[in-house]
Amino acid sequence: MDRSKMGRPKSKEPTKNKSINFRVTDTELKSAQEICNRNNITYSEIFKKGLEHWSRK
Numbered sequence: 001m002d003r004s005k006m007g008r009p010k011s012k013e014p015t016k017n018k019s020i021n022f023r024v025t026d027t028e029l030k031s032a033q034e035i036c037n038r039n040n041i042t043y044s045e046i047f048k049k050g051l052e053h054w055s056r057k
Helices: 026-039 041-056
Strands: none
Touching: 026 041
């Protein structure tokens, strides 16, 4: 097999090489966990959906 073709295919999406970390209270964490479980989404998706929501205003 040609070594240049091995591995994960190149993504058409922009490279995601940045990260955001922030602290939350126990109450905020519980709320985020409930949202994730209820909607079957990740913490990252909560953040991204919040950005989309606030960007439209």
